[in-house]
Amino acid sequence: MMETAQREKLLWAAMAELGEKGYREASLEGPMNVAGISANELEAEFPDKDACLFAAYDFLTDLLVAKATSGCASDREWPERVSEALRALLEEIAAEPEMAKALTRAFPGIRPATYGRYVELLARFVPYMQEGRAYSAVEGELPGEVELLAVGAAESIIFSEVEAGRAERLPRMMPEILFSVLVPFMGPDRAADEMRSASAAL
Numbered sequence: 001m002m003e004t005a006q007r008e009k010l011l012w013a014a015m016a017e018l019g020e021k022g023y024r025e026a027s028l029e030g031p032m033n034v035a036g037i038s039a040n041e042l043e044a045e046f047p048d049k050d051a052c053l054f055a056a057y058d059f060l061t062d063l064l065v066a067k068a069t070s071g072c073a074s075d076r077e078w079p080e081r082v083s084e085a086l087r088a089l090l091e092e093i094a095a096e097p098e099m100a101k102a103l104t105r106a107f108p109g110i111r112p113a114t115y116g117r118y119v120e121l122l123a124r125f126v127p128y129m130q131e132g133r134a135y136s137a138v139e140g141e142l143p144g145e146v147e148l149l150a151v152g153a154a155e156s157i158i159f160s161e162v163e164a165g166r167a168e169r170l171p172r173m174m175p176e177i178l179f180s181v182l183v184p185f186m187g188p189d190r191a192a193d194e195m196r197s198a199s200a201a202l
Contacts, residue, residue, distance in 0.1 A: 001041075001044070002035075002037055002041050002042075002044070002045050006035045006036060006037050006041075007035070007045065008059070009031075009034055009035040009036075010028075010031050010032065010034070010035035010037065010042070010052070010056075011052070011055060011056035011059045011060065012034075012056070012060070012099075013030065013031035013034040013035065014026075014028060014031040014052050014053055014056045015053070015056040015057065015060055015099060015102050015103070015107070016031075016098065016099060016102065017030055017031055018053060018056075018102050018106050018107060019098050019099065019101055019102025019105075019106045020098070022106065023106070023109075023110045026049070026053075027049070028042060028046075028049055028052060031052075053107065053110075053114075054114075054117070057103065057107050057114070057117055058117075060099070060103060061103060061117075061121050064089070064092060064103070065121070065124050065125070067088055067089070067092055068085050068086075068088050068089035068092070068125075069085055069125075069128060070088070072084075072085055072128055078131045078132060078134070078135065079135070079182060079186070079194045081128075082128070082129075082132075082178065082181060082182065083174075083178055083194065083197075083198050085128065086154070086174055086177060086178055086181065087171070087174050087198075090158070090170040090171045090173070090174050090177070091171050093158065093162065093167055093170055094167050094168050094169075094170050094171050097162065097165070097167035097168065100162050100167055101162050101163070101167075103118075103121075104118065104158075104159055104162055104163075105159075105162070105163065122148075122151055122152070122155055123148070123151075125151045126147045126148055126151055127147075129146075129147035129150050129151060129181075129185075130147055132146075132147070132150070132182070132184075132185035132186070133146075133185065135185050135186050135190070136185050136186070137186065137187045137190070138187075142184070142185070146184050146185070149184055150180075150181045150182075150184050150185070151181075153180040153181060153184075154177050154180055154181050157173070157176075157177050157180065158170060158177070161173070171202075172202065174198060174202070175195045175196070175198040175199040175202070176195065178191075178194060178195055178198050179191050179192060179194070179195040182194055182195075
């Protein structure tokens with residue numbers, strides 16, 4: 001039976017292989033060597049390459065979400081918690097730019113089912129946006145999809161920077177990305193105040 005440490009090494013290496021070589025050329029031979037496991041051990045855990053890649057995506061995105069949202073249960077105000085979560089997320093992406101590209105481009109691009117996993121990943125951040133409705137200055141109820149729109153605004157900027165090979169810039173861009181997330185809820189003036197506070201903390 002594969003040990004936990006071996007399994008995690010395998011999953012990291014499998015996603016890195018996908019990001020480097022693309023789906024057609026990626027194999028599990030290199031990741032097996034990294035993890036120090038045999039073909040029989042691999043087959044006992046994963047019947048094929050796809051099963052391993054799906055497991056790798058779930059494992060790595062779980063880690064990413066957990067790191068980004070670890071501070072969201074604090075007693076600070078919602079904009080501060082969003083700011084901290086965004087900072088943590090951008091730092092993780094900047095630290096592993098090739099892995100970020102694999103998670104946002106290589107894996108989702110394999111087929112519709114893998115793109116669906118990426119959409120599910122984005123949706124996991126939506127519940128953390130719902131508290132923003134209490135900060136709305138808009139008369140009446142905000143649109144039903146406003147949380148997803150806020151997540152999508154951040155995702156668009158992040159994806160563009162990762163795609164362009166500029167992931168290392170993302171932590172410095174945190175204030176402007178924060179503005180794009182907060183503005184649907186708080187309006188431009190209050191979102192700009194939060195952006196300036198985030199800039200001062202860099």
